[in-house]
Amino acid sequence: MLEIKDLHAQVNGNEILDGVTLRVNAGEVHAIMGPNGSGKSTLAQVLAGRETYDVTKGEVLFDGKNLLEMDPEERAREGLFMAFQYPVEIPGVSNTYFLKSALNAVRKHRGQDELDAIEFLQLVKERMKLVEMDESLLNRPVNEGFSGGEKKRNEIFHMAVLEPRLAILDETDSGLDIDALRIVADGVNKLKRKDNAIIVVTHYQRLLNYIVPDYVHVLVDGRIVKSGSKELALELEEKGYDWVKEKAEVEEAR
Amino acid sequence: MKSISEQAAWYQSVFDAFEKSLNGEAQSGFHALRKKALNRFKEMGFPTTRHEEWKFTNIAPVAATPFTPVPAGMVARIAPSAVKRHLIPQGHSLVFVDGHFAPELSSIGKLRDGVIVCSLAEASRRHAALLERELARHAPGDENSFVALNTAFSLDGAFVYVPDGIRLAEPVHMLFLSTGKPQALIPPRNLFLVGAEGQVSLVETYAALNDGDYFTNVVSELLAGEGAIVEHDKLQNESRSAYHISWTHIVQQAGSTVTSNLVAVGGSIARSNITTVFDGEKSICTLNGLTLAAGTQLIDNHTAIDHAKPNCESHELYKAVLDGKAHGVFNGKIFVRKDAQKTDAKQTNQTLLLSDDAIIDTKPQLEIFADDVKCTHGATVGQLDPDQIFYLRSRGLNLLQAKDMLTFAFAADVVNRVHVESLRERLESLIHDKLHEGRISS
Numbered sequence: 001m002l003e004i005k006d007l008h009a010q011v012n013g014n015e016i017l018d019g020v021t022l023r024v025n026a027g028e029v030h031a032i033m034g035p036n037g038s039g040k041s042t043l044a045q046v047l048a049g050r051e052t053y054d055v056t057k058g059e060v061l062f063d064g065k066n067l068l069e070m071d072p073e074e075r076a077r078e079g080l081f082m083a084f085q086y087p088v089e090i091p092g093v094s095n096t097y098f099l100k101s102a103l104n105a106v107r108k109h110r111g112q113d114e115l116d117a118i119e120f121l122q123l124v125k126e127r128m129k130l131v132e133m134d135e136s137l138l139n140r141p142v143n144e145g146f147s148g149g150e151k152k153r154n155e156i157f158h159m160a161v162l163e164p165r166l167a168i169l170d171e172t173d174s175g176l177d178i179d180a181l182r183i184v185a186d187g188v189n190k191l192k193r194k195d196n197a198i199i200v201v202t203h204y205q206r207l208l209n210y211i212v213p214d215y216v217h218v219l220v221d222g223r224i225v226k227s228g229s230k231e232l233a234l235e236l237e238e239k240g241y242d243w244v245k246e247k248a249e250v251e252e253a254r
Numbered sequence: 255m256k257s258i259s260e261q262a263a264w265y266q267s268v269f270d271a272f273e274k275s276l277n278g279e280a281q282s283g284f285h286a287l288r289k290k291a292l293n294r295f296k297e298m299g300f301p302t303t304r305h306e307e308w309k310f311t312n313i314a315p316v317a318a319t320p321f322t323p324v325p326a327g328m329v330a331r332i333a334p335s336a337v338k339r340h341l342i343p344q345g346h347s348l349v350f351v352d353g354h355f356a357p358e359l360s361s362i363g364k365l366r367d368g369v370i371v372c373s374l375a376e377a378s379r380r381h382a383a384l385l386e387r388e389l390a391r392h393a394p395g396d397e398n399s400f401v402a403l404n405t406a407f408s409l410d411g412a413f414v415y416v417p418d419g420i421r422l423a424e425p426v427h428m429l430f431l432s433t434g435k436p437q438a439l440i441p442p443r444n445l446f447l448v449g450a451e452g453q454v455s456l457v458e459t460y461a462a463l464n465d466g467d468y469f470t471n472v473v474s475e476l477l478a479g480e481g482a483i484v485e486h487d488k489l490q491n492e493s494r495s496a497y498h499i500s501w502t503h504i505v506q507q508a509g510s511t512v513t514s515n516l517v518a519v520g521g522s523i524a525r526s527n528i529t530t531v532f533d534g535e536k537s538i539c540t541l542n543g544l545t546l547a548a549g550t551q552l553i554d555n556h557t558a559i560d561h562a563k564p565n566c567e568s569h570e571l572y573k574a575v576l577d578g579k580a581h582g583v584f585n586g587k588i589f590v591r592k593d594a595q596k597t598d599a600k601q602t603n604q605t606l607l608l609s610d611d612a613i614i615d616t617k618p619q620l621e622i623f624a625d626d627v628k629c630t631h632g633a634t635v636g637q638l639d640p641d642q643i644f645y646l647r648s649r650g651l652n653l654l655q656a657k658d659m660l661t662f663a664f665a666a667d668v669v670n671r672v673h674v675e676s677l678r679e680r681l682e683s684l685i686h687d688k689l690h691e692g693r694i695s696s
Contacts, residue, residue, distance in 0.1 A: 072647040076650035084645065098646070
């Protein structure tokens with residue numbers, strides 16, 4: 001589904017991604033872990049189409065199509081979704097109005113009929129339950145005045161409505177207390193299917209107790225230095241990132 | 255007509271012809287006021303950019319054009335179907351065409367409890383004493399060229415009278431339609447008198463059937479009695495070549511609440527002046543404004559709130575969305591007099607620039623002479639936030655949809671404050687249309 005080959009990206013001349021290679025198949029959950037500043041969020045943002053990053057080398061194929069040539073909205077319409085680490089507040093635009101416009105843009109692209117107000121409301125009410133979201137957040141402006149937990153929940157709610165084929169969750173666990181974390185993770189798990197895939201970007205292993213990955217990759221200094229099964233995350237938790245960093249340095253020295 | 259003497263000579267000759275057309279009306283008490291105002295105008299002429307109040311707004315094209323009022327007999331007949339789309343589908347309506355009341359297009363409906371809604375010309379015949387007492391008493395014609403010019407040529411306009419304790423459930427809509435007649439001077443004069451504990455919503459709309467370089471020069475006076483609640487909404491949607499200058503003078507007696515919502519989208523050069531004077535304690539004044547300008551439009555909004563009495567509140571929010579080479583001006587004055595303790599005044603001015611060539615001149619002006627007051631003001635000028643645009647795009651909206659959604663939200667913040675529901679809906683669709691229009695032209 002997603003094939004990242006030797007991806008290099010920089011911002012203001014600073015190289016952040018230094019040759020990332022990763023393959024994600026349908027039905028898989030991948031975790032990308034790494035210390036602060038390792039390039040995890042950059043990878044997520046580059047995949048979502050953030051223009052502040054310059055891709056200097058490499059290729060990303062999404063279902064065989066060149067992802068890097070697509071505008072952010074084309075990526076979304078093709079089925080890519082990023083849950084933001086810091087969801088943006090949009091004063092004056094109601095959550096449902098925005099989501100309806102987004103969903104209909106996506107549906108139109110897929111050749112599906114646009115949903116009318118009633119159909120949309122039915123869908124929304126059903127999907128809200130997945131993240132136990134308060135109905136009052138629907139008609140409020142997008143993320144405005146939402147608590148940190150409400151914002152993260154709202155991201156997963158958007159995901160539930162848009163039904164992406166590939167979801168990238170960028171530090172969705174940050175700022176969540178343990179109850180909210182469980183609810184958000186449960187929501188994500190319910191959205192997991194054989195024909196979609198999830199990339200979980202996280203600093204801590206905590207979230208992976210709830211969203212269990214098939215693969216764990218460790219990103220250090222813009223490169224994946226180690227990949228493994230879910231046990232790798234536990235090992236990291238125990239030994240810290242310095243452990244893989246040192247190993248990576250040793251390997252590089254050779 | 256660059257010089258004041260040329261302007262004076264032109265408007266004297268226009269006035270002579272105007273006076274003849276008045277017949278018996280020229281003997282009325284009001285006509286003496288007209289003559290006085292003409293003389294005052296002749297002394298002052300039109301202001302130039304050397305006047306502090308007109309520093310950013312060059313009205314040389316207005317001064318240079320020989321405008322003439324449209325005589326009553328020359329007013330085009332308009333089909334009601336052409337008017338309908340400009341009317342809001344509720345309330346009592348008064349329609350004026352090129353400055354003249356058009357009863358056949360108006361629908362005043364049933365009025366009870368002594369409420370009066372009629373043309374000013376009719377009011378001058380039937381309610382002479384009331385007019386004598388209040389008309390031209392609130393707008394300062396002595397120091398203001400445009401008010402003087404309006405008074406000199408004023409013949410008609412809207413008159414609304416709400417007696418003490420009466421609450422009008424439905425809004426009064428005044429539609430000033432222009433036929434786009436070249437170089438027409440359209441000088442409506444409106445008088446709104448709301449008695450103690452009275453309540454009313456007043457809607458003034460300026461629109462055109464065709465484009466033309468006509469000049470609307472309107473003066474409205476609003477007197478809100480003790481404890482009165484008044485909403486005054488104004489939509490300035492003149493044609494693209496038109497000039498529009500308006501003066502709205504509000505006097506608030508004790509305990510009154512006045513909300514003014516201005517939406518200015520039309521005209522080649524347009525300036526709205528809204529002045530509020532607190533004439534009693536514990537009054538609340540809210541001024542909201544929205545400018546949408548594109549192309550080479552110049553839209554200027556001046557507001558002045560005179561905290562002449564203690565314990566009054568004023569809230570002001572003026573926003574502008576400027577595209578193309580549009581020029582926006584905002585000047586917000588707040589005076590807090592020496593005795594006006596416990597004044598609470600808040601002013602906010604926000605401008606969204608959609609193009610590199612758009613210009614905004616913004617000038618908050620607070621003059622505070624009392625010491626126990628709360629006064630804040632803030633002005634921001636910015637562009638659409640790239641983080642917000644990216645967020646919307648990352649969920650599937652294209653760039654234009656994202657920009658439109660954010661711009662609409664910015665503008666709707668003002669429109670949402672309009673309580674007259676049918677007008678609010680009308681304004682929302684107008685903003686949609688204008689945003690779309692701006693995109694095509696840019």
